[in-house]
Amino acid sequence: MTPEFRFRLNATARAIAACSLAFTLAACSSSSNDDNEAPPATETPAPEPEATPASLKLSLLGRYETGKFGVSAAEIPSYDAGTKRAFVVNALDGAVDVLDMSDPAKPVRIGGLDASNVAAGAEVNSIAVHDGLIALAIQMADKTQPGYVGFYQADTLAEINRVNVGALPDNLVFTPDGKTVLVANEGEPNDDYSVDPEGSISIIDISNIQTPTVRTAGFQAWNGKEQALRQAGVRIFGPGASAAQDFEPEYIAVSADSATAWATLQENNALARIDIASATVTDILPLGYKDHGLEANGMDTNDEDRVIDIRARPGVLGMYLPDAIAAYGAQGKTYLVTANEGDARAWGEDNQDYFGADENTAGDPNLGFVEEFRVKHLVHDKGVARRQGDDLPPQLLALTERGLLNPEVFSYCGAATTATGGGETTSGDCREDEELGRLNVTWTLGYQTDPATGEPIMFNKDTGAEDPTGTAIMYDNLYSFGGRSFSIWDDTGKLVWDSGKQFEAYLASDECKLGPARDIDCKLYFNSGHDEGDAMDSRSDAKGPEPEGVELGTIGEKTFAFIGLERMGGIMVYDVTDPAAPVFVDYYNSRSDWSTEDVESVAGSAGDLGPEGLKFVPAAQSPNGQPLLIVGNEVSGTTSVYDLGQTFASST
Template identity: 65%
Template sequence: MPTTHVKTMHRPASDARCPSLRLLAAALLALPLAACLGGGGGSSNPEPEPEPEVRTPESIRLNLAGRYATGQYLVSAAEIPAYDPASKRAFVVNAQSGMADVLDMSTPSAPRRIDSLDASAVSPHAVVNSVSVNGGIVALAIEAETKTDPGHVAFYRADTLALLSHVEVGALPDMLTFTPDGRTVLVANEGEPSDDYGTDPEGSISIIDVSDITRPSVRTAGFSAWNGREAELRAAGVRIYGPGANAARDLEPEYIAVSPDGATAWASLQENNALAKIDIASATVTHILPLGYKDHGLEENALDASDEPAALDIAPRPGVLGMYQPDAIAAYQAVDGETYLVLANEGDARAWGEDDPAYWDGDAALGFVEEFRVKHLVHTNGFARRRGDDLPPQLDALAAGALLNPDVFGWCGARAGNPRACRDDEQLGRLKVTWTMGYRSDDNGAPVMFDAAGNPDPAGDRLMYDALYAFGGRSVSIRDANGTLVWDSGAQFERHLASDDCRVGPARDIPCKTFFNANHSSGDAFDNRSDDKGPEPEGVEIGRLGNKTFAFVGLERMGGVMVYDITNAKAPSFVDYYNTRADWTTANPGDALSAAGDLGPEGLKFIPAADAPDGKPLLLLSNEVSGTTAVLEIEQIFAP
């Protein structure tokens, strides 16, 4: 049976017995009120009336309640949602317009756009990156016209959309969030480099005091204190690897979670495969927490590593390690009273200058790309055959070719000096990995060189890869406040999506495997993301229903939302998967996407029943490819 809580609220006798006084409360506050006179006697201290009980569901299920469609496809017209319960408005970042769309949510089945928040008055040619709402105040993160310049955070009234104030923050402000008390806003200033990596601003977290919303003040938690400690951080497992970068320039905050008590925050450092732990009161980054690596050689961490031939092939791959590299993170208090973090392990590679032919022609000063296919990395003829195509010049300068350690990769046929079947498409050949990690190095980080036959040789020109590092964990994780892994979903995402029990479509009538590891922008893309990051979990949102806490995880490529009961952080359980994606196979996806459902979920927002327009808990899901914001009803299933 579900556990229920009954709360009691002590009302004054006058309020309980004289409804008219409630309507006149504002006028009567200044008057002495002794009693409410009337016949019939009765106690002057009646029993308090109980609030409606808060029931705990046995389970939940997602259903489509409504949808707002921008009619704009493949242009990121719906990215991050937020919600104001007082005005019953949703605010959705529209990257195509550079604004935030304002949606009337008073009828969840038919949300409609009523206006937009345009930040050009704050910064000309500005682009809105993220949005958060608290207490009737809307906060927008605003990117400067030149993304490496300082950005802004602006504050608006949710009901009138009036601009209240704005402040300057770091370069490329992205995700932002209020502390639970609403008095502070934190924003992740990602500080991405320019496309040619010529300018690389420092990453930081701005901490904005909004206790007086008309005069906000900013403090900055930066990473300069970690400069000079790069070797220490690398040894601990933090990736610091950008060209010529120190810690402050290389660490790039992506997403922020705040503890329930509002004292501590954590920022995901996605490319660095780490978290920054922040003391809010002192505006200080106190710890850089490496996240470690996922062993895809274990059965519970199996993956599909190839898109060619297109097939379901989820299997262990010894020697392949996954960098968790979370995007969205969230904090919550579990049943044991401890604070835990929930992380969507999307994965992300640095790829700057990839659209400049001069970079691929060998000019390393014009970019930096770390991604490379295994089949090209360990080809027996070396790297030169890929010059002018997809060979990063930094890798070309490091060595003439690379080998696989046969002691690690013997399972797929590797022998000294020859990868053999390991580089076949159906094995590891198609998998995209980072070339910056996994090769054998000395105590100073310099590569240990080998000859083409696989023998150690200081005069050799080959790298020896003892491990291959793939992007993302293809999972959701739970970690404690110090970044220690408590639980990971392992291979559950891919195995569920490949199972006969899984169904997609608004009516859940299409086999999930139809779109297994599929791209989010074409209808016949079965398995074409297995060589990249699989289903790509990107967004995560937490919702509490009764005594249970649930995590909602958006899958960017495959689409849809995975739901887990995370009440017990050490033993979460899978609850539901819902994806409105439908089937379409026309030659021009733009002509058919309007009938294809919601594609490319980017951001999620949980709306508890008490704040929802119709008294039912909801989940907003913004989808960057289809340009839609889906309103999902959270159906609560109670024990009989």
């Protein structure tokens, strides 16, 4: 029973009671004419419209601390208005912490939910709550095995039911009408890729929660179309993987009419469009690439110089690779908002036998797959083999002896395919740390291939000339991870707007301030890591501030986007009411201790590090009558509650 329904029921009971106390039954009736006409209907007054703020300014209202640092003890939050409880996935425990939010300034843990009764070793991955009903995504101890979605009551925490779904169920959402739950089954492979289950979307009809039914929107219809998908811009590159195996849905968003869903296929740099009624994946939407050669998309690429150097990098294309996605309506259409994190595919990265025991021993390609590699090592004159025993993926060594950079694209930093005095081609300053050398890119993309077969075109490693017997490949572009931005797309996956370099530019500005009191210069800790102290610039070679989570909130007539920066930390806020022209509103980072080298030693006082999931609570559902933002921080193990600090335009 919803709080609103309870209110209506109580109001009706009060009216009946008042009527029974009247002197006569007639006194309770408004009809006083001889024809006994029905009384005029009494309409319930429409609720007062919510005021529309001119702006927002975040501040820390409250915090719950697990006391666990760097072990993902707080990740995905959700909220139930009826019980005034927050539910936060604690990945460390594979369970959910239940927090009393009656006083949002002082969240208190009052219980937990786990999956111990489902199966031995089962863990909770994600959570969603709707109108007193909790849905949990539960993975098995062997993540390649089918998992479950479990349903629980928000007030008693009692289990209601559970259903089988696909392998590694993660993000899950209720449709706006509350009749369906969708869960993204990632279907990740095991570390050596010997088992690679198919990804899918489970669509669960909960019209009758006692007998839920499950249908599966899979990707098998795209098997056999891998080359066409690649040519369209979809990344399919897992070892021996079909499209259905390679697609790993990450996050889901649903249209306001509960008819259509979109799932991010993060590593594939694409979206899947799903028709909910038929449980069918109707389209795969490639997202394209971000041109970092444009000044508006400039980036810093060096993590060691401790210098902020945001500028255009011709020839470098960013793969959006979005994590979280959200949907909203504007101007009669549905728009999608993505946080362009940029996760690389990395399996077996902790197995030294995959990379080789030493510089003279090749690694074993059957033990994993890692696509990330630094530019300077990819195009080094002495070839990629010099990295054996360190970070050389054996699949790269099998592909080429050395990478070359196309001088027509990279001439600005000295790339050439003419022989140098030493008899070898050079990539010039492009491989130097101050230019592109430190940047992490994927070696799987950007080199010249035969359009008909997709096979690499080979070049002579010394002369740079095309040569069928050569051992080098020629890169026309370098593809970096993530967009360092958030984007807005239409419902067909067409880019409407991207924040470009705005995140990094703002973090480098004099205006940007850190800490609860906003009194620390952001630029002193520009592109820092979430588990590091005094680490200015340390993430510039990777994904910069690394936006990961996104949440939308409507206040009055405006829609705001809240974007969590996983590495730098903090929350970016934009007014996205006009999808084609979002406006920056605020940035707030509650981390207070930035200079201590050993961050874990001050974990209890450092503040919030590594925002993962975000949940907007509208004023009508909030325990204090004000809109709130709840954030799970995976590194600090804290759940933070932010006041939105609304300001309103003057009425004069």
